[in-house]
Structures are given as C-alpha cells and as structure tokens.
Amino acid sequence: MSIGNLASDFRGHYNYYRSDTLKILITPRGFANNGLKEIKRMEDLGLSVDYNDTGLPYSAETFLMKGKEADAIIVGVDIIDKAFIDECPKLKVICKFGVGTDNIDVNYAQSKGVFVGRTVGSNSLAVAEHVMSFMYATSKNLYFTIKEVKEHNWKKPTGTELAGKKLGIIGFGEIGKQLSLQAVGIGMDVMVNDVFEISQKTLDEYHVIKATHDDIFKKADYISLHLPLLDSTRNLVSKTELNQMKPNSVLINAARGGIVDEAALYIALKEKKIHAACFDVFSSEPPKSDEPLLDLDNFFLTAHTASRTIESDIRTCQISSRIVLEHLNLDKRRGYLNDEA
Numbered sequence: 560m561s562i563g564n565l566a567s568d569f570r571g572h573y574n575y576y577r578s579d580t581l582k583i584l585i586t587p588r589g590f591a592n593n594g595l596k597e598i599k600r601m602e603d604l605g606l607s608v609d610y611n612d613t614g615l616p617y618s619a620e621t622f623l624m625k626g627k628e629a630d631a632i633i634v635g636v637d638i639i640d641k642a643f644i645d646e647c648p649k650l651k652v653i654c655k656f657g658v659g660t661d662n663i664d665v666n667y668a669q670s671k672g673v674f675v676g677r678t679v680g681s682n683s684l685a686v687a688e689h690v691m692s693f694m695y696a697t698s699k700n701l702y703f704t705i706k707e708v709k710e711h712n713w714k715k716p717t718g719t720e721l722a723g724k725k726l727g728i729i730g731f732g733e734i735g736k737q738l739s740l741q742a743v744g745i746g747m748d749v750m751v752n753d754v755f756e757i758s759q760k761t762l763d764e765y766h767v768i769k770a771t772h773d774d775i776f777k778k779a780d781y782i783s784l785h786l787p788l789l790d791s792t793r794n795l796v797s798k799t800e801l802n803q804m805k806p807n808s809v810l811i812n813a814a815r816g817g818i819v820d821e822a823a824l825y826i827a828l829k830e831k832k833i834h835a836a837c838f839d840v841f842s843s844e845p846p847k848s849d850e851p852l853l854d855l856d857n858f859f860l861t862a863h864t865a866s867r868t869i870e871s872d873i874r875t876c877q878i879s880s881r882i883v884l885e886h887l888n889l890d891k892r893r894g895y896l897n898d899e900a
Contacts, residue, residue: 562650567604570798581887584625584648585610586617587635587656593869594876601880604889612750626650626845631883636844645672652886654879657682657866658733659815661788676882678731681875686839687737690783690813693837694721697809702859722746727779728785730758730814738783739765750775777804783810788815796820809835813865816842821852828855837853839865 583606590598591612601608611617614814617625621645622637631652632639639653641664646817654676696702699718704752707714710756725741730733731753743766750770751757755771782804783895786792796810796819804810810833812819821842827833835857844863852858866875 562741569818579787580605580607581630582607582628583631583633583883584629585621585633586637587611587633587808587875588616588890589635589656589867589872590633590876593872593882597880601884604884617857631887633879636662639668641667644673651760652883654678654882656875656879659787661815665743671731674886676879676886678875678878678882679800681878682868683733683737684872685868685871686734686785686813686865688868689813689839690738691741693811693813693859694726694809696783696859697835697837698724703856715766723748724780725750725778727775727782729753729772729782729784731755731761731767731787734813735763735783735785738785739767743767750779754824754895772800773803776800777805778821779808780805781809783811784814784818786818788817793817794820795887796824801832806832807834809833810835811837812898813839816840816844824858825852825855828852828857831857835859839863 572866578778582677583601585594585598588611590610594610598608598610609629610621616635619638623643624896626632626639626643626647628649630648630649631651631654633654635656639662644650644664644667647809650671650673652674655663656678658677658679660677663675668675671737700716702715706720708712711725721742724747726739726747727750728738728889729752731739732749735751739751744748749765749767751762751765751767752770752772752775762769770778784796786795792815794817796812798820800825801810801820804827810819810824816838819836819838825834828836835861836852839861841860841864846853846860879897
C-alpha cells in the first residue's frame with residue numbers, strides 16, 4: 560500500500576470516529592454504480608459516508624440502525640416515517656433520490672427542523688422515454704409479435720401509428736413537459752391538465768393545449784399520469800374515468816402506484832373497455848404472485864425502472880449530493896461549492 564493510500568485510509572478511520580464528523584447515509588443502489596465520484600468528493604471534505612454497495616435494498620432494521628447515526632440521508636424507497644425520524648436525533652437533511660416523497664413524512668420531518676429535498680428534473684428524460692416506449696410497444700404490438708415469433712408463430716398483426724393520435728398528460732411538471740416535447744416531435748396532438756395553472760406562454764412553448772380532466776379521459780388515445788401520490792390523488796383514476804375512455808385507448812402510469820384503482824382497472828381491461836394499460840409502478844411493489852392484473856394479456860408492468868438509466872443516475876447522484884452538502888452549510892464552512900459537481 561502506498562504512503563498516499565495509507566494516509567487516505569487513516570483519514571477515513573479518523574474522521575469516522577471523530578464525534579464532530581458529519582455522517583451521510585446513502586441507501587439508493589445507484590450510488591454504488593454511478594455516484595462514486597460524489598462519494599469521494601464528500602469523503603475528501605472529511606465526511607463519513609455510508610453507502611449501500613450490497614446490490615440489495617436494506618431491511619427496515621438495517622436502515623434504522625444506520626439512520627440513527629446519520630446527519631443526512633439520501634433515500635430511495637426506504638420508509639422515513641414519524642417513528643423513524645424520532646429515532647434519528649442527529650438528522651438534519653433528507654434528500655429523495657428522485658421526486659416522489661410519498662415514502663417520507665415530509666410534514667413531520669419539517670416540524671422537527673429536518674430539511675427535505677428532491678432531485679427535481681434529474682430523471683425527467685428517462686421517464687419520458689420510458690412512456691414513449693410503452694406507446695410504441697402497444698401501437699406496434701411489439702410484445703405480442705416478439706412473443707409469438709419466439710414460439711414459432713409467424714403472425715402479422717396490424718398496428719397503428721402514433722402520429723396524429725391524441726396524448727393526454729395529467730400532471731404537467733418536468734416529466735410531463737419532457738414527454739410533450741417528444742410526443743409533439745413525432746406528430747402527436749398533446750392535451751395537458753394540472754392542478755396548478757398552466758400559463759399560455761407555457762402552452763405555446765410546448766405546443767400543447769389545456770384540457771379538462773374529463774376531456775382528456777373522453778378524447779385521448781393515450782393517457783399518461785405524472786402526479787404525486789397524495790390523499791387527493793389516491794384512486795384518482797377510478798371506474799368513472801375508465802368508463803369514459805375510448806375502447807382503443809391506453810392508460811400509462813409511470814408516476815406512483817395507488818393513483819389508479821387497480822380493481823376497477825382489472826374489470827376495464829378484462830371486459831376490453833380500454834385497449835391496454837402500461838404501468839411502471841404498482842400499489843404494492845412487487846405485486847403479489849396472485850395479482851389478477853398480471854394474468855391479463857393487455858396489462859404490462861415494468862419493475863419501477865422508468866427512471867433507471869446511467870445518465871439519470873449520474874445526474875441524480877450529483878444533485879442529491881449537492882442538496883445535502885448545501886443544507887449542511889458546507890458551502891460556508893468549506894467554500895467548495897464554487898467547483899462543479
């Protein structure tokens with residue numbers, strides 16, 4: 560081992576056992592693959608960084624054990640509720656490795672003086688591309704055709720073109736905007752709806768039209784959901800909305816499980832009231848082995864991978880690290896934030 564490595568190793572052990580050393584816990588597995596540069600940067604600042612390099616999610620017990628010593632946590636899907644926060648007296652900062660904070664009791668954390676951040680925009684392109692891939696797959700019958708050919712059945716189903724079709728986007732944030740750019744780029748007509756007011760300037764910039772909730776469900780050929788899971792959005796898409804949709808329409812959910820009433824969706828798909836549903840999320844992940852939706856040939860589910868690209872992981876590692884360090888006031892103490900991450 561070189562003198563330099565010995566010195567680095569000594570600094571790491573020394574910093575860990577110093578009582579005033581800030582400790583950062585990182586649970587998302589993306590850091591082990593694409594965030595080592597950010598980890599080294601934090602360690603070079605004298606921080607103790609505990610990151611998940613196991614390739615597996617932490618158990619709730621392991622997460623709590625590690626969290627008790629943390630000044631800051633970068634978290635993926637692990638649950639940070641009131642009980643967890645009460646067990647973590649040193650905690651100052653939580654940053655979600657993504658945007659959805661339904662696994663974090665944000666209000667309680669803030670009431671305890673804990674800052675909660677999100678990496679807004681870091682995975683917008685990845686999720687939008689995933690939604691586009693769903694639309695291409697269903698319009699071109701890709702899943703069925705590939706499956707049939709592998710089973711030595713040379714069938715030629717007739718598909719449809721996306722150009723000229725209507726896409727309804729419910730939730731016009733960063734992902735919705737990125738999706739609209741891609742959809743408009745291939746000639747789709749895009750309708751948008753959000754609980755927040757969308758200015759005419761924004762509508763013109765993205766070449767979309769504002770529509771009511773009901774109009775989107777009645778008129779769109781493809782409907783894509785981009786909403787957080789809140790009390791107000793739970794089962795937002797219910798039997799009422801599904802009955803409004805056209806028989807050839809496709810429902811896409813790459814936002815959060817629970818936004819769609821899955822029992823009502825099963826009936827709508829089984830009775831062919833809508834053409835298909837493509838989800839990247841589910842109310843219980845992974846779904847139970849006897850989940851009836853999984854038996855339908857017009858229901859498609861990916862394993863919450865829409866945001867999982869190398870590029871988005873790198874961006875999310877950079878942004879989450881910067882948020883944590885800024886809110887630990889290391890910009891003032893260390894003066895390092897003039898450098899690019």
